Amino acid sequence: AYAWTTMIRGFVLSKSPEKAIEFFTRMKAQGVNPNNFSLLFMLKAFTMVLAYKEGRLIHGLILKLGLELDLFLHNALVHMYSLFGDMKSAHQVFGEMPMNTIATYNALISGCFSCGDVMGARKIFDEMIDRNVVTWNAMVSGYSKLGLLKEARFIFEEMPIRDVFSWSAMISGYSQSGRAIEALALFQKMQLSNIGPDSVTMVSVLSACATAGALDVGKWVHAYIDKNELRCDVFLGTSLVDMYAKCGCIDMALRVFREMPHKNVFTWNAMISGLSLHGHGEDALSLFAAMEKAHVIPNEVSFVGVLCACTHVGRVEEGCKHFNRMIQELNISPKIEHYGCMVDLLGRSGRLEEAREFIKSMPMAPN
């Protein structure tokens, strides 16, 4: 049981819940009984893949095996139920425990936010006697994600201690709401604090640089990453590619892109869109071909870049081909962006009747 649990734990901690679930299934097939640890990780795994029903089954299994609900299992259950918006079950589990820790309340807060229940989150926060930095961070990030930046900032300013999570949550809040200047301003303030940015912080900062066209800050961040040896993973690499591309430094974007050992579809998309944005339509199209050759499956964003590139080089037929292939081969239902690209593509080449027909064929209301 120990070996199985270690494997399952490893997969969950390395963010591969599918593999953890597979191992758990195999473990049970071998007749090994799950224990508190494996069940805890299964709750986590099903929470990660948003599998509510399976999560409930694990809860049932815990009860069936007569295992005692320790604090970890208890908190994981509260977290899972509240994340799925099943506040009734969450509160039921919550009420059954003689002792709820700060983490239990924190789990409820983040659950409320993920269901959009701002008032609920606020109420729990207000009623808490002991709060830790995670409590405050959960409030900052919860408000931020819902675009309630004033509220987030208020909490951020009020909190007694801030860690790198606090700063990152607040900066990404601004960045994701398109308020790049405020994100960068806060990043400047962060440098006056005693908390250093990590690679997650930098992803949001670079994203803000890309939006604002702040190439100088972006370059500074790049140098900082190298100098301080921040973990350069796919996220950070992609943000760098995107920042350079959006700021018009196609050469640097390509250089970072080529040097990245691991790329995913986001990385390719950032490079393809960047090329097409700056008039390198042909290069964008050949990069798209290279992506498929590398067995990276394009997603809906990839096709926005490709269709855009087709528009720039006036390749109407090729654009239509990609559009149809997206639907038929990849089972992606076109979004309003794709229809926008197609109308643009047809319109610019003077095929106005076809463009009109395209608009008529849209399943959603044209904007």
Added chain:
RNA sequence: AGAACCUGAACUAA
């Protein structure tokens, strides 16, 4: 003895 709960992240048309 040793496993561990809650908070931050990138690509998107006109």
